[in-house]
Amino acid sequence: MVEILECRTLVKLLVLCHLIFSVAVSKVEGRIRHYRWDVKYEYKSPDCFKKLVITINGGTPGPKILAQQGDTVVVELKNSLLTENVAIHWHGIRQIGTPWSDGTEGVTQCPILPGDTFIYKFVVDRAGSYLYHAHYGIQREAGLYGSIIVSVPNGVSEPFVYDYDRSIILNDWYHKSTFEQATGLSSIPFVWVGEPQSLLINGRGRFNCSLLATPSLEARVCNMTNPDCSPYILTVIPGKTYRLRIGSLTSLSALSFQIEGHKMTVVEADGHYVEPFEIQNLYIYSGETYSVLIKANQNPSRNYWMTTNVVSRKPATLTGLAILNYYPNYPKKSPPTLPTAGPLWNETAQRLAQSLSLKAHKNFTHTPPLTSDKVIVLLNTQNKIDGVYRWSLNNVSFSLPHTPYLVALKENVNLNRIFDQNPPPENYDFENYDIYGVAENVNATSSNGIYRLRFNSTVDVILQNANTMTVNNSETHPWHLHGHDFWVMGYGTGKFDIKKDVGKYNLVNPIMKNTVPVHPYGWTALRFRADNPGVWAFHCHIESHFYMGMGVVFEEGVEKVGKLPSSVMGCGETKGFHSP
Numbered sequence: 001m002v003e004i005l006e007c008r009t010l011v012k013l014l015v016l017c018h019l020i021f022s023v024a025v026s027k028v029e030g031r032i033r034h035y036r037w038d039v040k041y042e043y044k045s046p047d048c049f050k051k052l053v054i055t056i057n058g059g060t061p062g063p064k065i066l067a068q069q070g071d072t073v074v075v076e077l078k079n080s081l082l083t084e085n086v087a088i089h090w091h092g093i094r095q096i097g098t099p100w101s102d103g104t105e106g107v108t109q110c111p112i113l114p115g116d117t118f119i120y121k122f123v124v125d126r127a128g129s130y131l132y133h134a135h136y137g138i139q140r141e142a143g144l145y146g147s148i149i150v151s152v153p154n155g156v157s158e159p160f161v162y163d164y165d166r167s168i169i170l171n172d173w174y175h176k177s178t179f180e181q182a183t184g185l186s187s188i189p190f191v192w193v194g195e196p197q198s199l200l201i202n203g204r205g206r207f208n209c210s211l212l213a214t215p216s217l218e219a220r221v222c223n224m225t226n227p228d229c230s231p232y233i234l235t236v237i238p239g240k241t242y243r244l245r246i247g248s249l250t251s252l253s254a255l256s257f258q259i260e261g262h263k264m265t266v267v268e269a270d271g272h273y274v275e276p277f278e279i280q281n282l283y284i285y286s287g288e289t290y291s292v293l294i295k296a297n298q299n300p301s302r303n304y305w306m307t308t309n310v311v312s313r314k315p316a317t318l319t320g321l322a323i324l325n326y327y328p329n330y331p332k333k334s335p336p337t338l339p340t341a342g343p344l345w346n347e348t349a350q351r352l353a354q355s356l357s358l359k360a361h362k363n364f365t366h367t368p369p370l371t372s373d374k375v376i377v378l379l380n381t382q383n384k385i386d387g388v389y390r391w392s393l394n395n396v397s398f399s400l401p402h403t404p405y406l407v408a409l410k411e412n413v414n415l416n417r418i419f420d421q422n423p424p425p426e427n428y429d430f431e432n433y434d435i436y437g438v439a440e441n442v443n444a445t446s447s448n449g450i451y452r453l454r455f456n457s458t459v460d461v462i463l464q465n466a467n468t469m470t471v472n473n474s475e476t477h478p479w480h481l482h483g484h485d486f487w488v489m490g491y492g493t494g495k496f497d498i499k500k501d502v503g504k505y506n507l508v509n510p511i512m513k514n515t516v517p518v519h520p521y522g523w524t525a526l527r528f529r530a531d532n533p534g535v536w537a538f539h540c541h542i543e544s545h546f547y548m549g550m551g552v553v554f555e556e557g558v559e560k561v562g563k564l565p566s567s568v569m570g571c572g573e574t575k576g577f578h579s580p
């Protein structure tokens, strides 16, 4: 088989070579989707306020990856950030057989150095709506993200029909740099950046420049007529049905999304078909994707607001706005109404109800194993270590090693020098922990130990929420598992009861997902099969929370992993392994 790397050396023949390669393999294993990305800092004004953002080929969000099930995606990524490392995670792609392409710095690869070009190569093995984003420090917040759309194979139909397909990425946006924010998170005293300045819909938002201390002096920095921040406009043809693929990559916020005057029917979640249900507002957590169908069946002579607003935290951010426009009428005109107010931020019961409504489509149900081999309860708490604010699981706050686990474990280097060989606590006494109060002693410990799972065993993870270090406060955490989809076995409020709650699991039609929220003072139960050889992060998708230790790492079947490309090595204890 022709190797893509060989193609690369024939610079002049690249296109031809690529074509031959694509044709040669198209029958057997899908096409190659080749992308060349240049990642760099540029001045942009996504919400009218000019700041340094990370772009891919000049844009944020970056280019949309379009592929068909079975295709191989090749992304040749050049790090042109000059003074900053980078790594990109392909969120929702399981990386079966290519765990080194997961893009998780410290877990599956060394960071990509400034000036270096790194090649990600992986198969998109299941149709659906996915995302990609930076996975190094809190770099995602600088604007390094985009979407991946995988279509069904030719001749295969989906359990719903639509005329057009559009994608919408939601994000929250800060004016402070990632460096300033990260430094604040690890400072004594703790420096918190606060609520985001704006919400972005497809990379566009609107910050009210009059809110700056000296608006007239800052007019060149914050300019509300800058075309960068004109709202996203979705133009629809009257009578047609649209599939909106909606993803969220917020750094902090849980969101609600709604379209004035239009109901939405949920049909897909994280690449799995959903038993359809109709909603007025979609609750969406960072790292999740949904497809909803909307019918363009309203009065076409006016425009409608599409809005997104913060839920779960007391909002201090203006509603994000976009416009739904009926062809061929006034595309740029603001709707005649005031933007629809979303649901109240503290309607936790409604959000739990929507989580519970998500069931696998009856024709696409994957029955979960009826029992599990291992149960891991993870108590989610906010803590301090040596006076620094942290998040912990079972009183242990996660820290990344300097040498990626995958490389360390696969190359049999001296593991003791790389990470703590004790696994995280397996039988932590969460039952006697008061989840409603602030702990008397908020100190926790730190570790980079990992869970080593028996290959192909069935693992249950129960996420148990609790109070933070603030009285009467519990936050929503969206948990994301790399390398797998899991079955969502159940949600509950209060303390998980191992005796009673296991009996209430949905064994009939649980949805499979890769990201799921644990609601305030509640629990969420997941089940997955440890059948993907590799080392996989499982973490809260709030950028600052993972940075502050809210994650764990699972290893399974690492001995079955194929030969690692040397491009993932070169840092820490693997310096010597970096050979061309």
Ligand SMILES: *[C@@H]1O[C@H](CO)[C@@H](O)[C@H](O)[C@H]1NC(C)=O
Residues within 6 Å of the ligand: 158, 159, 160, 363
């Ligand atoms: C589900 O499967 C049944 C039986 O094969 C079929 O009749 C029905 O049309 C399918 N429903 C959808 C929505 O695909």
Ligand SMILES: *[C@@H]1O[C@H](CO)[C@@H](O)[C@H](O)[C@H]1NC(C)=O
Residues within 6 Å of the ligand: 208, 209, 210, 211
């Ligand atoms: C922007 O803020 C100013 C000052 O608070 C306020 O008077 C104005 O109405 C705001 N404009 C918008 C569009 O929200």
Ligand SMILES: *[C@@H]1O[C@H](CO)[C@@H](O)[C@H](O)[C@H]1NC(C)=O
Residues within 6 Å of the ligand: 219, 220, 223, 224, 225, 226, 227
């Ligand atoms: C604001 O942006 C508009 C449109 O790009 C431009 O014409 C105007 O000069 C800008 N104002 C300032 C103060 O830079």
Ligand SMILES: *[C@@H]1O[C@H](CO)[C@@H](O)[C@H](O)[C@H]1NC(C)=O
Residues within 6 Å of the ligand: 344, 346
């Ligand atoms: C929700 O928050 C509002 C203030 O933002 C408050 O008035 C209301 O009582 C709260 N509702 C619940 C159910 O806590």
Ligand SMILES: *[C@@H]1O[C@H](CO)[C@@H](O)[C@H](O)[C@H]1NC(C)=O
Residues within 6 Å of the ligand: 385, 386, 387, 440, 441, 442, 443
């Ligand atoms: C928590 O840790 C700090 C130092 O980081 C220490 O001063 C304090 O005594 C500890 N608290 C308890 C209750 O152990």
Ligand SMILES: *[C@@H]1O[C@H](CO)[C@@H](O)[C@H](O)[C@H]1NC(C)=O
Residues within 6 Å of the ligand: 395, 439, 441, 443, 444, 445
């Ligand atoms: C967490 O660990 C710290 C440090 O070892 C200890 O002082 C504290 O009591 C532990 N807290 C809980 C709730 O287990």
Ligand SMILES: *[C@@H]1O[C@H](CO)[C@@H](O)[C@H](O)[C@H]1NC(C)=O
Residues within 6 Å of the ligand: 456, 531
């Ligand atoms: C994994 O376990 C399942 C169910 O027990 C079994 O059907 C399958 O063959 C196993 N796969 C491997 C690779 O061991």
Ligand SMILES: *[C@@H]1O[C@H](CO)[C@@H](O)[C@H](O)[C@H]1NC(C)=O
Residues within 6 Å of the ligand: 471, 472
């Ligand atoms: C916390 O909640 C409890 C129970 O609802 C209430 O009695 C108490 O006053 C609240 N405390 C604060 C500081 O809000």
Ligand SMILES: [Cu+2]
Residues within 6 Å of the ligand: 476, 477, 478, 540, 541, 542, 545, 546, 550
């Ligand atoms: Cu979190």
